[in-house]
Amino acid sequence: MDMNTCIIRKFKTVFLVCSLIFLGACSKDDNGDGGQPVVPIISDFAPTSGQVGDEVTINGKHFSTTASGNAVKFNDIKAAVKTATKTQLIVTVPEGAATGKVSVTVNGEVGTSLTDFTVLFSPKITVLSVDNGYVGDQVTIEGENFDATTSGNEVLFNGTSATVTSATETALVVTVPEGATTGNIKVTVNGMTTTSSEVFTVNQPPSISGFSPLSGIIGEGVTIEGEHFSATASENEVLINGMVANLISASETTLVVVVPDGASTGKISVTVDGKEVISGEDFTVLPLKQIEAGGYHTLMVKSDNTLWGFGWNYHGQLGVSGQDRYLQAVQIMSNVKTVAAGERHTLILKTDNTLWVTGRNTSGELGDGTQTDVFVPKQIMTDVKAIAAGQAHSLILKTDNTLWGTGSNSFGQLGNGGSGNIHLVFQQVMTDVRAIAAGAAHSLIVKEDNTLWVTGFNGYGQLGDGTLVHISTPKQVMSDVLMVTAGHSHSLMIKMDRTLWGMGYNEFGQLRGNETESVIIPKQIMAGVAKVSAGYVYTLIMDQDQTLWGLGNNEHGLFHSGTTAVSNFTPVQMMGNVKLLSAGNFHSMIYRDDNTLWSAGNNSYGQLGDGTTTSSTNSVGVTIP
Structure with a gap:
């Protein structure tokens, strides 16, 4: 072997060894010493939170380049790997995953993230x-x-x-x-x-857009308009200047309330579900709440519950000793709720529901057990809520809705089944009674079911049972009756539909029309009636527009018109803006919404209250104390 050949062979040997060393070094870099697998490393992932099904990119190294070679878990729940390189994996957040660490397993070696992946769930x-x-x-x-x-x-x-x-x-x-x-x-x-x-x-909280009327008397209805009231009456609280008003009806836009006893001028407030609204303007409570014309005397109750009177006082019917007549108003009592004026006696109901009486007592109409006139009011009963005074008999309604009567019973007007005598103390007549009225010698009774029952003198058909026979035990003659009033010998009823009906003596047209002198069954007189008062032989009617009308005998100028027509068979318009009206025997009283009190008719005993005894066929102004 020559020298060159030997050198070439040695060079090849060295080259081969170097190559093997190089390849061995590369293998160690990928898989570790001796070809062992290396641990995958997660450097970060994005996003760091997401919902099931979202894609997450995991960055790091030592991943498998085949997707199946990487086992990725989100807090131990395996995820699908979509794509893979040595340094990046794209995976999908698996169903059931929860917030926690992300792990990647390659060839049995597990790499875990340093931070949690937050799995987001829909609220x-x-x-x-x-x-x-x-x-x-x-x-x-x-x-x-x-x-x-x-x-x-x-x-x-x-x-x-x-x-x-x-x-x-x-x-x-x-x-x-x-x-x-x-x-x-x-x-x-x-x-x-x-x-x-x-x-x-x-x-929405309640709101008040307005109310009507803008002024009124105690006991009068007020309509409140607005929004977001409760249709359930008991869920609305209405105050008139701080006094609770009773609700008659309720809807989401309208409330009808009654001006409460003791109310004074001020704002109206409505509270629903704890939310209160207050009206922008005041409701004016008028100073007078009742006017009552008797036989020859007049009584009035003010809003402060003081009782005043003027006119004949010979029998003590004014309840003030000293003079037999008073030509102008004199104060009688305080704390009075309502009053009833008979021909010559007076019943007084106080705010504590006690009954007081004064005046003539010849027939026992005062119910004190004697026949002696009373000149200063005397308490007789407790627990009374309504009163009515006739010519010589008295009716009272107790708080338990029982009806009691005393006085003359010559025609059965007390309704106790007897006649031809007098009673000196009150005795119970009926139960379940709502309203009462007393004529000269007859009585009208409205029961709680709104049926009308009658008893007493029936010589002109004023009991409306189709006969002229007197009755001594109450008899039903009508239904759907709202309120009643009785004149000397005629009866008037306002029904629930606000129609006015009448029966009894009609010689002067007090029941409208002249077809018969005696109306023995109820006949309709007018519609749209708010109030009515029956005098001796005439009728005063206030319609729902507060216009006053007159029917019947105007011989004494009772219609405030300056005329003295004996008979009026059709309604005669008298005046507007009326709040209160009362028909006495031969004088009439009218109270208007401008706080003026007017009287007309006979004034022999000062019952007109103008300080004179001069009768008038025109309205005479009366000073309200």
Whole structure:
């Protein structure tokens, strides 16, 4: 072998050894010493949070270049690998994954992330603490997968953003936002939105747009217009200058209330579900709440519950000793709820429901057990809620709705089954009674079922039973009756539909028309009637527009018109804006909404209250103390 050949062979040997060494070094770099597998390393992943099904890119090294060669888990839940290189894997967040570490396994070697991957879940609303509320109220939304930070949750009430005041993963406390409307509630967390299955009703506070009339008397109805009242009457509280008013009817836009005893001028407030609204203007409570014309005397009750009177006092019917007549108003008592003026006696019901009496007592009409006139009011009974005074008999309704009577019973007007005698103390007549009225010698009784019962003198058909036979035990003659009043020998009833009906003596047209002198069954007189008062042989009617009309005998100028027509068979319009009216025997009283009191007719005993004894066929102004 020559020298060159030997050198070439040695060079090839050295080259081969170097190549083997180089290849061995490369193998060690990929797989470790001795060809052992190396641990995959996760340097980071993106995004760091996501929902099931989202793609996540894992960056690192020592991954397998084949997708199946990499086992990727999210908190021990295996994920599908979509693509793989030595330094990057693209995987899908698996079903069932939970927040935790990400791991990659290659050839049995496991590499784990230093940080957690946050698995995001869609929020879910399970229940609302309340299904309705007002702006500013707090509502608790219970559910799942909310953000534990308040800022991480977006809550909408039918599209209007709400403030989250506290938050956990299972409950959010939010405030109903201004401008919210009724609809579903939505919660959005990390771009994922859930909607409540139930509708949340945004309640609106009540509002008052107006009321009518703008002024009124105690006991008068007031209609309040507005929005968001409760249709259930008991769920509305109405105050007139701080005094609770009873509701007659209620809808979401209208409330009808009665001006309460003791009310004074001031704002009207309505409270519904704890939310109060106050009217912008005052309701004016007029100073007079009742006017009552008797045989020859007049009584009036003011809104402050003081009782005043003027006119004849010979028998003590004014309850003030000293003079047999008073030409102007004199104070009689205080704390008076209502009063009834008979021909020559007076019944007084005080605010504590005690009954007081004064005046003539010849027939025992005062019920004190004697026949001696009383000149200063005397207490007789307790627990009384309504009173009526006739010519010589008295009726009272107790708080248990029992009817009692005393006085003359010559025609059975007390309704106790007897006649031709007198009774000196009150005795029970009926039960379940709602309203009463007393004529000269007959009685009208409305029971709680709104049926009308009658008893007493029937010589002109005033009992309306189709006969002229007197009755001593109450007899039913009508139904659907709202209120009643009785004149000397005629009877008047306003029915529930506000139609006016009458029966009895009609010689002068006091029952409208002249077809017969005696109306022995009820006949309709007018429609749309608010109040009515029956005098001796005439009738005063106030319609629902507060216009006053007259029927019957106007011989004494009782219609305030300057005329003295004996008979009026059709209604004569008298005046408007009337609040109170009362027909006495031969004088009449009218109170208007401008707080003026007017009288007309006979004034022999000063019953007109103008300071004279001069009769008048025109309205005479009366000073209200």
